Every structure is written in C-alpha cells, then in structure tokens.
Amino acid sequence: MLALLTDPNAWAALLTLTALEIILGVDNVIFLSLLAAGLEPAASRRARQIGLFLALIFRVAMLFGLTFLGRLRTPLIVIYGNEITWRDIILIGGGLFLIAKAIFEIHGEIDAEEPEAKQGRGARSNLFLVILQIAIIDLVFSIDSILTAIGMAQHIEVMIAAVIIAIAVMYVASEPVAGFILRHPTTKMLALSFLILIGVALIADGFDVHIPRGYVYFAMAFAAVVEGFNILARQRRKRRRQ
Numbered sequence: 044m045l046a047l048l049t050d051p052n053a054w055a056a057l058l059t060l061t062a063l064e065i066i067l068g069v070d071n072v073i074f075l076s077l078l079a080a081g082l083e084p085a086a087s088r089r090a091r092q093i094g095l096f097l098a099l100i101f102r103v104a105m106l107f108g109l110t111f112l113g114r115l116r117t118p119l120i121v122i123y124g125n126e127i128t129w130r131d132i133i134l135i136g137g138g139l140f141l142i143a144k145a146i147f148e149i150h151g152e153i154d155a156e157e158p159e160a161k162q163g164r165g166a167r168s169n170l171f172l173v174i175l176q177i178a179i180i181d182l183v184f185s186i187d188s189i190l191t192a193i194g195m196a197q198h199i200e201v202m203i204a205a206v207i208i209a210i211a212v213m214y215v216a217s218e219p220v221a222g223f224i225l226r227h228p229t230t231k232m233l234a235l236s237f238l239i240l241i242g243v244a245l246i247a248d249g250f251d252v253h254i255p256r257g258y259v260y261f262a263m264a265f266a267a268v269v270e271g272f273n274i275l276a277r278q279r280r281k282r283r284r285q
Contacts, residue, residue, distance in 0.1 A: 057201050064188060064209035066260070070241045071098060071184045072213050073234050076234055077148070078173045080231070086170050091217045094177035095210055102206045102264040115186070130143065130186060131249040137183030138245030144176065144226040145238040152232060154206070233270050237263050 075094050079087040115133070118126035188206070224231050240262065244254045 051149070053198060053201055056198075057205055060201065061208045063204050063214050067184070067188050067207055067256075068213045068261075069260070070237075071181065072217050072220055073237055074180050075177060075217050076212075076224055077231065077234055077238070078176060079217070080221045080224045082169060082173060087221060088218070089174045090170060090177065090212065091221070093174050094181065095214045095217070096180040097174075097178050098213070099186065099206065099210045101181055102189055102210075103203055105185055105189040106202050106206070125251060131251070133183060133186060133249075134245045135249035137180060138242040138247075138249065140183075141238050141242030141245065145235045145242065149232065149235050152235075155271060173285040187248075226273055230270055233266055238268070 075091055079090045079094075080092055081087075115130040117126050119132075120127050183276055189202075224234060240259060244256070244259050247254050
C-alpha cells in the first residue's frame with residue numbers, strides 16, 4: 044500500500060481512471076438530478092445522498108467481486124450467432140428502463156398537470172420510488188464503470204480511490220445540475236432526450252454493437268451549448284421587456 048504512494052505509475056493510473064469515472068458518471072448525474080428535481084428540497088437532497096451512496100456501494104462491491112464480474116461475461120444463450128451474457132441482459136434491461144422512463148417523463152411534461160395537483164400528491168410518497176429507480180440505474184452504470192476501472196488499473200486500491208473521488212465529484216455536481224433544471228424547465232426535455240440516447244447506447248452495447256461514447260458525449264455537449272444560447276437569448280429578451 045505504501046509503495047503505491049510513491050509509485051508514479053499508480054498516480055498516473057489514479058488520475059486517468061478518476062477522469063474516466065467522472066465522465067462515465069455524467070449519465071448517472073443527469074438521471075439522478077432529474078429524479079431528485081421532482082421532490083421537495085429536503086427529500087431531493089436525501090435522494091441524491093442515498094443514490095450516490097448506493098452507487099459507491101455497488102462499485103466497491105463489484106471491485107471485490109471480480110469473479111462475479113467474470114461470470115457476467117459467461118454466455119447464457121446464443122441467438123443468431125450472438126452470445127448473450129448476464130452483462131448483456133443487464134445492459135439491455137437498463138437501456139429499456141432508461142428509454143421507458145424518459146418517454147414517460149416527456150409525456151408527463153407535454154400533458155403537464157397543474158402545480159396544485161402535483162403538490163397535492165406530496166413528495167414523501169415518491170421518495171422510496173425515486174430511490175428504487177436510482178438503485179436500478181446505479182447498478183447498470185456500475186457495470187461499465189467497474190469494467191473500465193479493471194481495464195485501466197492493476198491495483199484494487201487505485202480503483203477504489205478513483206471510484207470514491209468520482210462519486211464525491213458527482214455528489215457536488217448533482218445539486219447544481221438539479222437546481223439548474225428547476226430554474227430552466229426547458230433543459231429538462233433536453234436531459235430526458237439525453238437519457239433516451241444513453242439508453243439506446245446501452246442496448247447497442249448489450250447486443251455487442253459498440254457506439255463510441257465520444258460520439259454520444261459530443262452530441263450531448265453540442266445540444267447543451269445550443270440550449271445554453273437559447274437560455275441566454277430568453278434572459279436578454281426578458282430584461283429588455285422590463
């Protein structure tokens with residue numbers, strides 16, 4: 044352990060892996076922020092804390108269960124020459140869940156209820172459901188995250204340190220992201236579209252059709268920049284009217 048502290052290769056692996064874990068965590072932060080944004084402030088904070096704690100537990104548990112991860116790649120069935128593993132099933136199921144959740148939320152935004160009706164339902168009754176959904180998607184995102192960690196680093200101590208740092212960064216980022224979505228409702232539709240895109244990428248991975256994440260993140264970043272210009276334009280028009 045002490046030898047790692049003076050090993051430049053271990054530090055380089057830690058920095059690289061932490062950066063990758065943070066990038067891979069963008070999906071998780073968006074989903075977490077969207078779900079938490081629908082709760083009352085206190086419940087929203089609790090949901091983010093529990094959700095990211097679960098993400099940390101899942102990732103560390105998987106790191107210590109490397110043999111379990113190996114079994115996830117064991118073929119279960121073969122369909123038209125394609126081997127289907129437990130990992131594929133989890134990715135496909137997670138992708139379908141993300142797409143279904145995003146479409147449901149988009150439908151809710153289009154046929155929006157009156158604010159009074161939403162408040163009448165209360166946030167307390169939704170907290171458990173939100174945490175359950177966060178736990179499901181945390182599990183899906185943890186698989187790709189940990190497989191990346193295993194491929195990048197040789198020491199489990201480095202992997203765990205990178206995961207803890209990435210989760211801490213995600214926790215810090217989740218509240219501003221959730222607040223931004225609340226202040227700018229149009230960004231919610233954009234974030235939901237991102238979830239559909241991520242869901243499609245997960246399903247493709249499940250069928251061994253890898254979509255380079257760089258393409259996905261570039262599309263997300265480009266759309267976010269365009270939406271940023273739209274927000275600035277709306278704010279300037281609002282100030283001129285005043």
